[in-house]
Amino acid sequence: MRTIGFFVFGWLLSMSCALAAIDPALLRPLASDGNDAKIAAITALADGAQREALPVLKSMLKGSLALAGERVVIVDGQRVIDAATNSEIIPAPQVTESIGINNRLRRELASTLAALRLFSGDREIRWEAAQELASGADAELLPLLEKALASEADAEIKGTLQMAHAQASLGSGDALVRLAAVRLLGASGDPNVLQLLGPLTEKRAGNWIEPDSAVRAAAGTSIRAIENRLAFAENVGRAFTGVSLASILLLAALGLAITYGVMGVINMAHGELLMVGAYSAWAMQSVFQAYFPNLVDWYLLAAIPAGFLTAALVGVLMERVVIRHLYGRPLETLLATWGISLFLIQVARTVFGAQNVEVANPVWMAGAIEVMPNLLLPWNRIIIIGFSIAVLAAMWAILNLSRMGMFVRAVTQNRPMAGCVGVPTGRIDSMAFALGAGIAGLGGVALSQIANVGPDMGQGYIVDSFMVVVLGGVGQLAGAVWAALGLGVLTKFLEGWTGAVVAKIAVLVIIIIFIQKRPQGLFALKGRFVES
């Protein structure tokens, strides 16, 4: 830390050679007594010297500014540097008094430094400085901001600066300046601005904090505008997380919908197929780390087929070894698949350990899009939504365009009849089960990016994905899609109002009531069916 500090300092020193000297009259007041005097001195220095003032103010912030007689100097270890000329004084004079700072001064220095960076030649530095100032600027900085505004060419930075300027002008003594500032702030979407404007409409000890009634009214309007914008962003955010949850539910439920639709089999081990998919993502990550370290960001692309195939393989095994022998006994199948799920959980614990394994987001999935200050859309969620849409499209294509899909639909609708016209129902069962399991594997790969990967991860999704299937109706993609969307968005909006647990309970109760009205789910299959 210290070494870096010295390097930076050295860099500042080398840069400073090109700079002009500062008028010592501007420097001397920095050592005056009292905060207010010091703040005035800082503002004056920044205003008068701009770029040259940077090293001095930075030293002050570090607490290494001192007084050697009447000269203001920077103490750097053994060396003593003249603050005015930024050159070392040899021999080093005796330091008589160090210039102390407190928290208030520290804040002041930080924002002044940010304001000074507004004059940097580098656009990125200016942009950062402008954003820093937009989240809190004092009236003392107004002259600097105005100067910066006048010289700024970049429209984006200029807009941010205007907000910063408006914030700073709220402390101005001129009612008209305040009015303009309040109106301008109304265009903000930043929750911090609300705290700034809030006091303007309040009374303290019977007196309005803001004396001017026009400013008060404008502040009220601005507050409402900002609140509306924030509420809108919040709702959009909720809808987004709802859709994101729906995409996960859909991936978990699609496979279940197929196996239940085709075979009338409730696969309690479905959650564990998700787990298998997630662990294959982890395995792929390990393989890439070991053998293709420079391609490690793309392990996820390899994990997609790996997850599908592994889960499909486990699914086929399950179907061949156990489920096949339990046809026509749905309740027994339910219990047997629960046994399989316990078995798979213990296998995962034995092989991979009981702890969660770490699956990292690739770089291209990290980060978020900032739509508004309080609305961030994370990339991994967006990609998963896209992924589930792609899986859905692929499923639709397989079911509706391929020969196998036609057979699957036929068996779903009427198994004996399909068998009579020559559909190999046994083989279709195996294939449908493999497909459903594979899709669960894909869901697991997606889950590995946003949830913990551990032996028990599948258990948390069983009830939810069953609810999607029950709500959506059997053997219908559209049903599953609408049910997942409805459940996801409803859950997230309820969570916003009532908290997560109550929301979950409410959703379950709503489903139970809904099933009363429509026992066949949202989308019942139409046609002739044998009902028991």
Add this chain to the structure above:
Amino acid sequence: MRPSPARTPFIVRLGRSFDARSWLLVGLFAAFALIAVPLMHLLLPPENPLHLSTYFITLTGKILCYAIVAVAMDLIWGYGGILSLGHGLFFALGGYTFGMYLMREIGRDGSYQSDLPDFMVFLDWKELPWFWTGSDHFLWAVLLVLIVPALIAFIFGYFAFRSRIKGVYFSIITQALTYAAMLLFFRNETGFGGNNGFTDFKRILGYSITAPETRVVLFGLSALALIGTLLLARYLVTSKFGRILTAIRDAESRVMFIGYNPLWYKLFVWTLSAMLCAIAGALYVPQVGIINPSEMAVANSIEIAIWVAVGGRGTLIGAVIGAFIVNLAKSWFTVSFPEYWLFFLGTLFIVSTLWLPQGVVGLYRRLQAGRGSAQDSEPAAAPGAAVATAATVAAVAKGAGV
């Protein structure tokens, strides 16, 4: 249920529901649980090889409660064809309602020396919530144990059976119900101690809950409750009601066409089953000393089904045997080989559904039949009926599965 012209008194019909050999077994079991166990636990010194340890009493008492749940499950699943994955809820509700009484019995002996249960003091509550009213009275607690879970089961069952939800749909919905209840009970605001539930019980009816005498009494009560449950269940399934129930299981539509309304039959046996579970839960909590929301976990409820499946569905004694086999295995595995318990349980689920559709009792009967000694008509008839049942169920389910 139409009252049949009851010529023979109820008590006689109740007595007739067991044959002589079964009565003998029941008598032996009662003698063991009510006389031998107390003597061997209280009078024999610990060095004596016949002494029964506290561990034995607690473990067996616990399993006796599980056995009651298993019989209740067998009633609705084995005879009614309704697989509930939510029976853990009723068991836990019984435990919670009785636990409320036990919490109040702690009095001021808790860590905070307050009249309120410790967790309420911890949450900074000033008075008892309304549903705790009267929970300090033993009889009120017993009444609640009998009424609350039964009422919940009745309301839920009424709506579910009315809209003819059955098969796996019903199973899934009951699973969701217990899951929702578990989430609810995990919340501190619900007023049942949140995560930790109820524990640190001190007294029951003024007697110390850890005293050997109290344990023996609770053990005996559990044994009596199990006998009573078995007797009641046996009476029900051999009565006309039981036959209609079995008929509904095998061909609900036909029963409806004949003129019965399956709703009330299913609802009655469902509510009764929930009530039995609640009694078991209320006996379980003082013996184990804790009740928390994890009793409502989905896995627990499914495990109940496997007790019945292992023992043999549709054979009431099978449910008891299954509960003992699985739970003894569980306590042995979790002590000796904790990492293999899930393998064992998973295998048990698969094996019992694939190769032991009639469970241990079915296996025993098959072996007996294999020896060529068809002793009397009753055991021989049962497997035959079971096979026919399985066939009808399969036919019905095939239709439903499409």
